[in-house]
Amino acid sequence: MKKLPIIMILLAGLLLVVGCSDVMGPKTSTLTVSLQNELGEDIEGTVKVDGNEKTGSSVQFELLKAGDYTVNANAITYKEKSKQVTMDGEDTTVYITLEAAPIEDPSEPAQEPTDLSGATVVYSDATGGTAANVGTMNQFWYGSINYSEIDVSENNVAKYQYSGTAGECVGITFDPIDASSEEVIKLDVYVTDKMKKIAFKPVDSSDNGKEYSYTVGTDISANEWNTVTIDLSSSDLNTSSIAQLGVIIKKGGLAGQAMYLDNIYLK
DSSP states (O other): OTHHHHHHHHHHHHHHHHHHHHHHOSOEEEEEEEEEOTTSOBOOEEEEETTEEEEESEEEEEEEESEEEEEEEEOTTBOOEEEEEEEOSSOEEEEEEOOBOOOOOOSSOOOOOSOOTTOEEEEOSSOOSEEOOEEEEEEEEESOOEEEEEESSSOEEEEEEOOSOTTEEEEEEEEEEOOTTOOEEEEEEEEOTTOOEEEEEEEETTSOBOOEEEEBTTTBOTTSOEEEEEEGGGSOSOTTOEEEEEEEEEEOSSTTOEEEEEEEEEO
16 A cells, blocks of 8 residues: 555656656757868868858757758859758767869960060960970870860860879970070969969970979969969079979869860970
């Protein structure tokens, strides 16, 4: 007979717990979404879950009830991606890898140079100067750069597309040029937005060369034409016999990114 009150107390406690649970409502949890590119690098983007939108490389959506959710993620110059996530009352983290969108070639050509008088021109549709006798625009040096020549508003442009191997390079070859009386090599450069670092390397007939590096975002800008000037007087090259110009993609970012060249000349 004495056990009955104990059982009643336990039942009352159970009912109290259930009642409190009903008052507090169903359990909720937090969903963390982190965005990365194909190299595993964090990228800034926009994430949308259940009508809520947040921006950043890692964002949180709190107080989510148990159930299925669609996560939509996008970032500038990347393809949009969706992912299904099931929340079961426990905090959850998901990683979404966004693929780079196809690159776009320049829509406009570089500005035509106005100082070609007396210059030795390696590559340009502009008139003026003396044309160099070019052997090839893409002699193999290292890696697998994909070379092509494209038309930009009826102007030929050399395109060097990154295959994914850091440091890959090719050489522009030509009959030796006596640049002893010329001070610089000039060229117009355009790089897509995920290219990180490029370089050019003048080489003389004795295979001596000097590399000049340019960081995208610091030395040159992406998605626009930049005029690069290489000071030959700062090198130990035999400037009376310049025979090649190396084109180097030191850090190409993602495979498929590209560098475009035009108006290459010694002045």
